[in-house]
Amino acid sequence: MLYRQMLKENGPLALVKYACIAMSFIATADVTHAADYTGPLLDAHLHYNQEAWDGQAGPHPVVDVLARMQRNGVRAIVSNSRPNDGTLLLASSPQTRQAGVTVVPFIRLYRNRADYDSWFRDETIFEMVQAQFAKGTAAGPFKGIGEFHLYDSANANGAVAKKLMAFAEEKNLAVLAHVDDVAIDLLMANTPSKGQKARLIWAHTGIAGASVARVDALLAQYPLLMGELSYRPGLTCADAPGQERLCPEWRALLLKYPSRFLIGSDTWVNQRWQYYDNLMKGYRAWLGELPADVAKAIAWSNGARLFDLPSNPAAIETKP
Numbered sequence: 001m002l003y004r005q006m007l008k009e010n011g012p013l014a015l016v017k018y019a020c021i022a023m024s025f026i027a028t029a030d031v032t033h034a035a036d037y038t039g040p041l042l043d044a045h046l047h048y049n050q051e052a053w054d055g056q057a058g059p060h061p062v063v064d065v066l067a068r069m070q071r072n073g074v075r076a077i078v079s080n081s082r083p084n085d086g087t088l089l090l091a092s093s094p095q096t097r098q099a100g101v102t103v104v105p106f107i108r109l110y111r112n113r114a115d116y117d118s119w120f121r122d123e124t125i126f127e128m129v130q131a132q133f134a135k136g137t138a139a140g141p142f143k144g145i146g147e148f149h150l151y152d153s154a155n156a157n158g159a160v161a162k163k164l165m166a167f168a169e170e171k172n173l174a175v176l177a178h179v180d181d182v183a184i185d186l187l188m189a190n191t192p193s194k195g196q197k198a199r200l201i202w203a204h205t206g207i208a209g210a211s212v213a214r215v216d217a218l219l220a221q222y223p224l225l226m227g228e229l230s231y232r233p234g235l236t237c238a239d240a241p242g243q244e245r246l247c248p249e250w251r252a253l254l255l256k257y258p259s260r261f262l263i264g265s266d267t268w269v270n271q272r273w274q275y276y277d278n279l280m281k282g283y284r285a286w287l288g289e290l291p292a293d294v295a296k297a298i299a300w301s302n303g304a305r306l307f308d309l310p311s312n313p314a315a316i317e318t319k320p
């Protein structure tokens with residue numbers, strides 16, 4: 001139809017025009033990637049563990065990790081560390097402010113690796129959290145607790161897990177939890193509001209196998225539940241290596257709840273610091289597939305709202 005109409009209107013030139021239009025369609029089809037997201041990033045799941053800085057000697061001292069954040073446009077971080085000294089170091093270093101990186105400090109529950117398996121029943125952990133909260137950091141008060149793990153969701157009902165959930169809600173602290181969907185319900189039930197006021201950030205958003213439908217149902221049930229997207233299987237699909245795109249059902253979920261998701265690096269081992277550039281480039285690639293306002297929300301604004309940071313990070317004071 002188009003071809004016949006063009007021929008009638010333009011005579012012999014129509015064939016040339018038609019060929020050009022056809023070629024431009026082919027060229028467009030070839031360009032499968034939208035432009036990457038270029039705005040600010042808030043890394044909502046960052047660890048600065050002992051082995052990363054190791055008494056400031058390295059292999060990733062403060063200046064090294066700050067350089068990685070800076071060159072990737074990461075302007076704020078949710079920092080937690082085993083033990084908490086790493087976060088306290090980042091929060092107190094003048095280089096952090098000079099780099100224009102805002103630290104949102106969280107209290108880690110782990111003094112050492114043994115604490116991973118017993119924190120939910122260990123009264124000395126609850127005492128440590130209360131003492132850290134009372135002290136605060138050079139960058140201001142602690143804004144959350146975690147990341148913690150529950151390898152058996154039933155331990156969400158441990159005596160100390162219950163106390164910590166109540167403590168977090170009472171102090172308006174966020175909670176970064178690496179748990180399955182069953183534990184989300186249990187943790188929420190252990191808060192005074194039964195989850196209606198709990199600022200729970202679900203690390204990896206259901207990494208243990210929760211379906212998109214299950215994640216959707218939990219987001220609907222708990223109005224302040226947030227999903228952090230590192231290590232989330234099924235988030236991106238790839239036709240070929242290096243060509244990851246958002247999988248359709250996750251793209252639909254992000255568009256349904258644009259104010260509920262965050263990105264994070266999860267630098268739980270030093271190798272993740274070495275891949276920091278690639279991790280952030282990966283986020284920028286799929287964020288670029290989303291409408292600009294949704295991309296900015298997930299990249300920055302949702303975390304900024306959660307932690308009272310400026311909606312435009314240029315407004316963050318960067319002078320020492």
Ligand SMILES: [Zn+2]
Nearest residue numbers: 045147266268
């Ligand atoms: Zn983690």
